[in-house]
Amino acid sequence: MPPRAESWPPLSPGERSVAIEVLVHGPLSRSEIARRLGLSPGSLTRLTKPLIESGLLVEVPEAGGPEVRQGRPSQPLDVVADSRYFLGFKITQDMVYGVVTTLRSEIVARHDRALTGHDPDEVVGLLAGMTAELSRDRPGVAGIGVGVGGLVEDRSVVGESPFLGWRGVPLAALVRERTGLPVVVENDTAAFVEAETWFGAGRGLDRFVVLTIGAGIGYGLVLGGRRVPYAGDEDRGFGRHWILDPHGPLTPDGRRGSAVSLLTIPNIRYQVRAATGRDRTYEEILAAAAAGEPMPARVVTEAGRALGTLVAQIANFVMPEKILLAGEGVGLMKVAGDVVDAAVRDNRHPRAAPVGLETKVSDFHDWARGAAVLAIQVLVLGAAQE
Structure with missing residues (x-):
């Protein structure tokens, strides 16, 4: 039931x-x-x-x-934070990450499941099963938020998701039919930005930017304390078309020298594999770069320089009070943080105010929490009607 x-x-x-x-x-x-x-x-x-x-x-x-x-x-x-609970899900290419949060977005439970296929019925069935598991012995579940990489329309329909191969999937309606709960669906980066604006690094700030690096590049802008919504599909085009080095690497995804080509995990791995013939994980590449191995060190240094340039350009145009750097690729800062800082300085006016750059080591449960915050905003507070 x-x-x-x-x-x-x-x-x-x-x-x-x-x-x-x-x-x-x-x-x-x-x-x-x-x-x-x-x-x-x-x-x-x-x-x-x-x-x-x-x-x-x-x-x-x-x-x-x-x-x-x-x-x-x-x-x-x-x-009363625990008077109602919300479920948040983050769907990746091969996993679904689920959390239960209170009304104040504190995570009180987690449950993850492998995604063995991308057929919408199969994914919805998995979400329904996870909902039953997370709701067991927990009264007061008020709704579900789902975060998906790609274009989401009307907070209900996945217009396009390259990771899942979906077009026009009415995900909110399908999940609600299987669970009996209200459902809101949103682009995963947008959901993450909302959570950080309300309950995280951007709380109380007038101008705030979220920049995420991982499988892709995500960007979110907050002005006047409110997230600026995407006007179309520019969230996914952001990294592919922002050229940081016109002489930079040409990779399978993203234009030559773009933010995507230089900074995303798949393209960093591609560059090292193309140069050495050896396939390594992102963590192995960072460790090799830290140890001074020439090719990984070169790729990671170029990525650090690109990240610093991107942060500086955002700061120059937006003048945010803070830029939050998050995502599964932020380990780059541990190895190339000095390079990032130098590139920020090189691309800013000498008397410009320091950039308030904060790094958050996050996992996919933070993205699932973001989806739960969207559910709080829309289902409890009626933010969709604003």
């Missing part, structure tokens, strides 16, 4: 603003919420009443214990 969805009534725009403020920054006093949102006390009372009645918000004791004060006491408002 599929799990029963636990949700709240739809929120008005004002209620949504209050709920998001408390969810992301809480617990907060009513006066602080009113100040942040520019609301009068009466308006705030009107907006918070249904949120408290529905159980989305709750009054909590003030930090530091009770105090003697004049007038009517006002306890801070917070969310």
